[in-house]
Amino acid sequence: xxxxxxxxxxxxxxxxxxxxxxxxxxxxxxxxxxxxxxxxxxxxxxxxxxxxxxxxxxxxxxxxxxxxxxxxxxxxxxxxxxxxxxxxxxxxxxxxxxxxxxxxxxxxxxxxxxxxxxxxxxxxxxxxxxxxxx
Amino acid sequence: xxxxxxxxxxxxxxxxxxxxxxxxxxxxxxxxxxxxxxxxxxxxxxxxxxxxxxxxxxxxxxxxxxxxxxxxxxxxxxxxxxxxxxxxx
Numbered sequence: 361x362x363x364x365x366x367x368x369x370x371x372x373x374x375x376x377x378x379x380x381x382x383x384x385x386x387x388x389x390x391x392x393x394x395x396x397x398x399x400x401x402x403x404x405x406x407x408x409x410x411x412x413x414x415x416x417x418x419x420x421x422x423x424x425x426x427x428x429x430x431x432x433x434x435x436x437x438x439x440x441x442x443x444x445x446x447x448x449x450x451x452x453x454x455x456x457x458x459x460x461x462x463x464x465x466x467x468x469x470x471x472x473x474x475x476x477x478x479x480x481x482x483x484x485x486x487x488x489x490x491x492x493x494x
Numbered sequence: 495x496x497x498x499x500x501x502x503x504x505x506x507x508x509x510x511x512x513x514x515x516x517x518x519x520x521x522x523x524x525x526x527x528x529x530x531x532x533x534x535x536x537x538x539x540x541x542x543x544x545x546x547x548x549x550x551x552x553x554x555x556x557x558x559x560x561x562x563x564x565x566x567x568x569x570x571x572x573x574x575x576x577x578x579x580x581x582x583x
Binding site: 367369370373374380381387388393396397400403404414419429432448449451452454 | 495496498499500502503505506507509510511513514516517523524525526528529530532533536537539540543544546547550552555558559562563566569570573574576577
C-alpha cells in the first residue's frame with residue numbers, strides 16, 4: 361500500500377474519531393435537550409462520513425475493486441437524521457414545553473400541531489368523535 | 495500506521511459510547527434518553543466500520559447497514575409512541 365494512501369486513510373480515521381468524541385461530549389455537556397440536539401449532528405456527518413470514506417479507500421486499495429456500497433450508509437444517515445431530530449424535538453415539546461406561556465400564538469383556529477387544540481372557544485375534539493360514532 | 499489510527503479511533507468511539515451511556519441513564523427527560531440511544535446507534539455504526547477495516551473483511555458492512563436502519567426505525571417508533579400513544583394508528 362503506498363504511503364500517501366495510508367496517510368490519508370489514517371488521517372480520515374483520526375478525524376472521524378475526534379468528531380465522534382466531540383459530538384458525544386457535546387451531548388453530555390450542553391444545557392437542555394433543544395441545545396443537545398445540535399451536538400450529535402457532528403458525529404453523524406463528519407464522524408461517520410470520515411470512517412466510511414476511509415473504509416471505501418482501504419478496500420479499494422486492498423482488493424483493487426472500487427465499490428460505493430459504503431455510501432449507502434452515508435445516504436441513509438443523511439436522509440434520516442433530520443426526521444429523527446424533528447421527532448425528538450416534538451416529543452420533548454409535548455412533554456416539557458407549556459404552549460400557553462412558552463410559545464408564540466399560532467394565529468390560527470387551532471394551536472400548534474403537536475399539542476392539544478387550545479385556540480377556538482368551546483372546541484372539544486372529543487365531542488366530534490362522539491358525534492361520528494353514534 | 496493504520497493500526498495506530500484504528501486504535502485511536504477505537505478509544506474515541508469507546509469514550510463516546512460511555513458518554514452516551516451516562517446520558518441514557520441520567521438524562522432528565524424521556525427525549526434525552528431517546529437522543530442518547532440514537533447517538534449510540536451512530537457510534538455503533540462507526541465502531542463496526544472501523545472494526546471492519548481492522549479485520550480486513552467487508553462482512554461488517556451488512557451489520558453497519560442493519561444498525562443504521564434499526565436505529566432509525568426504533569427512534570421514530572419511540573417518538574411516535576410518546577407523541578400519539580400509539581405507533582401504527
